[in-house]
Amino acid sequence: MVENDRWGTLLAHVILILGVFVVVFPVYVAIIASTQESGTFLRGVMPLLPGSYGWENYRTVILEGRSNAGAPPIGLMLWNSFVMAMMIAVGKIAISLLSAFAIVYFRFPFRMFFFWIIFVTLMLPVEVRIVPTFQVVASLGMLNTYAGLSIPLIASATATFLFRQFFMTVPEEMLEAARVDGAGPMKFFKDILLPLSITNIAAMFVIMFIYGWNQYLWPLLITTDDGYYTIVMGIQRMVTGGDSEPLWHLIMATVVMAALPPILVILFMQRLFVKGLTETEK
Amino acid sequence: MARIVIDDLHKVYAGGVKAVTGVSLDIADGEMIVLVGPSGCGKSTLLRMVAGLETISSGTLSIGDRVVNDLEPAQRDIAMVFQNYALYPHMTVFGNLAYGLKNRGVSKADIDRQVRQAAEMLEITAYLDRKPRALSGGQRQRVAMGRALVREPAAFLFDEPLSNLDAKLRVQMRVEIRQLQKRLRTTSLYVTHDQLEALTMADRLVVLNGGVIEQVGTPMEVYDKPATVFVAGFIGSPAMNMLEMPYLKALGRLPDALPSGADLIGVRPDDLVLDALDAPALSLTGTVALLEPAGAESHIYVSLPGRAQPVTVRVAGVPLHLAEGAEITLRAPVDALHPFDAASGRRVA
Numbered sequence: 001m002v003e004n005d006r007w008g009t010l011l012a013h014v015i016l017i018l019g020v021f022v023v024v025f026p027v028y029v030a031i032i033a034s035t036q037e038s039g040t041f042l043r044g045v046m047p048l049l050p051g052s053y054g055w056e057n058y059r060t061v062i063l064e065g066r067s068n069a070g071a072p073p074i075g076l077m078l079w080n081s082f083v084m085a086m087m088i089a090v091g092k093i094a095i096s097l098l099s100a101f102a103i104v105y106f107r108f109p110f111r112m113f114f115f116w117i118i119f120v121t122l123m124l125p126v127e128v129r130i131v132p133t134f135q136v137v138a139s140l141g142m143l144n145t146y147a148g149l150s151i152p153l154i155a156s157a158t159a160t161f162l163f164r165q166f167f168m169t170v171p172e173e174m175l176e177a178a179r180v181d182g183a184g185p186m187k188f189f190k191d192i193l194l195p196l197s198i199t200n201i202a203a204m205f206v207i208m209f210i211y212g213w214n215q216y217l218w219p220l221l222i223t224t225d226d227g228y229y230t231i232v233m234g235i236q237r238m239v240t241g242g243d244s245e246p247l248w249h250l251i252m253a254t255v256v257m258a259a260l261p262p263i264l265v266i267l268f269m270q271r272l273f274v275k276g277l278t279e280t281e282k
Numbered sequence: 283m284a285r286i287v288i289d290d291l292h293k294v295y296a297g298g299v300k301a302v303t304g305v306s307l308d309i310a311d312g313e314m315i316v317l318v319g320p321s322g323c324g325k326s327t328l329l330r331m332v333a334g335l336e337t338i339s340s341g342t343l344s345i346g347d348r349v350v351n352d353l354e355p356a357q358r359d360i361a362m363v364f365q366n367y368a369l370y371p372h373m374t375v376f377g378n379l380a381y382g383l384k385n386r387g388v389s390k391a392d393i394d395r396q397v398r399q400a401a402e403m404l405e406i407t408a409y410l411d412r413k414p415r416a417l418s419g420g421q422r423q424r425v426a427m428g429r430a431l432v433r434e435p436a437a438f439l440f441d442e443p444l445s446n447l448d449a450k451l452r453v454q455m456r457v458e459i460r461q462l463q464k465r466l467r468t469t470s471l472y473v474t475h476d477q478l479e480a481l482t483m484a485d486r487l488v489v490l491n492g493g494v495i496e497q498v499g500t501p502m503e504v505y506d507k508p509a510t511v512f513v514a515g516f517i518g519s520p521a522m523n524m525l526e527m528p529y530l531k532a533l534g535r536l537p538d539a540l541p542s543g544a545d546l547i548g549v550r551p552d553d554l555v556l557d558a559l560d561a562p563a564l565s566l567t568g569t570v571a572l573l574e575p576a577g578a579e580s581h582i583y584v585s586l587p588g589r590a591q592p593v594t595v596r597v598a599g600v601p602l603h604l605a606e607g608a609e610i611t612l613r614a615p616v617d618a619l620h621p622f623d624a625a626s627g628r629r630v631a
Contacts, residue, residue: 176333180362196372227617252415
């Protein structure tokens with residue numbers, strides 16, 4: 001038995017390490033590639049050890065860009081992505097909290113009908129409704145605006161559903177206690193429900209921020225002004241745009257930069273999770 | 283401080299379920315009324331109607347000379363203690379106590395003074411900065427109490443506030459709540475399913491069953507003269523023994539003094555004695571089916587010939603001379619018997 005266990009453990013570890021390798025290796029390659037000289041890739045051999053041009057490559061993508069190769073400095077694109085991701089994440093959470101609040105705590109005609117309508121929109125991701133949405137956004141004159149980038153993506157059945165499920169676990173007596181304590185509906189929402197949902201909100205924020213950050217098709221469609229390009233689009237343009245060979249070392253440096261904000265958001269929010277979790281553990 | 287008048291209150295839920303039917307009650311200022319009954323008897327619904335958490339189907343409810351049927355809970359000047367306390371988990375104890383005052387626009391200085399005063403009364407001053415989850419069950423119970431009394435409301439409403447505590451703490455809190463209520467002289471409505479809690483805490487007891495009042499009275503009135511078979515069986519532990527008249531007649535040892543029209547005779551386990559009595563008495567002979575010593579007292583279950591249900595007897599101490607299977611004779615003085623009419627379930631005389 002003991003021996004069996006040891007082999008079992010070994011096997012499990014081998015599988016896990018392989019799994020980690022599969023996930024981590026491409027990231028590693030991207031980081032390595034971003035430190036190479038421009039000529040390295042033309043030889044067709046991918047080096048696996050860091051080169052010595054890391055500093056220079058990152059300085060180039062951040063400060064200078066290569067406009068002729070379809071690569072302006074990435075600062076503006078990062079900012080655009082950040083604004084869009086923030087607006088989507090915050091907007092989604094605000095709308096979902098309010099609609100979940102309405103559906104759980106208020107009795108109005110067609111309540112369940114509206115709930116199901118929201119639920120059905122789960123089946124309609126951006127890609128499915130992209131043509132009519134584009135038409136609407138274009139007619140409203142929202143092409144090449146932050147509003148156009150974010151508003152159509154704000155409605156969220158997933159978050160509404162999640163908050164609804166959470167609200168339903170809040171004991172009804174909490175609401176009754178608040179009513180006896182003289183809190184009206186919005187006061188109850190603000191003073192009791194919001195603080196209780198904080199860990200859920202944090203989780204939703206992380207997911208929705210990354211969802212917004214990773215949007216590719218929608219920004220590609222509605223922005224023609226490079227003042228509104230997002231970083232994910234930017235990477236694509238660097239690969240296909242320009243007259244020269246793709247500048248892989250710069251593209252990889254951009255990719256690494258583009259991956260950074262979501263990682264920061266996760267790291268920052270992780271703290272909030274842990275705080276929320278340990279406090280409930282007490 | 284207020285008088286609460288409940289006049290012919292009905293509650294019919296959507297779907298036609300009648301939870302409360304025609305309950306009327308006049309609660310004097312400063313009185314502690316305990317609503318007691320089995321699960322589903324409508325006691326909680328009644329309390330929640332008084333609180334304003336449940337709409338009133340018909341009837342009128344007034345608190346302190348003001349009809350409050352259509353007022354929000356917050357406008358009724360009541361405070362409620364919930365079964366699971368319903369403390370706000372993200373607020374400190376201070377925040378929990380202060381929340382109701384804050385919503386009423388009380389000034390910061392007054393809030394601070396009132397919260398500290400209430401906290402002192404309940405001896406929770408040391409925990410004011412803690413969150414509820416860092417408190418024990420008993421401490422949470424105190425905070426829930428504090429949240430109610432900090433506002434100095436016209437009435438306290440208690441919804442089974444002790445049922446989440448362990449037995450020892452329950453007795454302790456029972457005493458404290460009663461002392462506090464007596465000191466503050468605040469009109470109180472207290473719901474429980476525990477008949478011992480009901481008997482010990484109430485100024486007056488209201489026994490509910492199936493949405494109607496079975497009996498209202500002081501604990502001793504209800505205990506000594508239960509108005510219905512239901513009350514007789516519900517109040518008192520162990521439960522009252524019920525003997526059918528035809529069975530007693532067949533035994534042929536019936537004292538004459540029993541009121542006519544009674545066809546069900548109740549006798550409390552305490553009123554059955556093992557010794558001979560001078561007064562006219564009902565006497566029953568059977569065999570000991572089971573002895574249950576419980577320290578200061580013992581319960582003896584006695585099988586009577588021809589009856590499946592044994593009779594329960596409560597005696598002081600442990601009757602060492604008795605063994606299971608032994609034959610014994612039980613006697614109960616006639617004036618300790620409770621005669622009922624089986625058909626209506628009501629007491630006869």
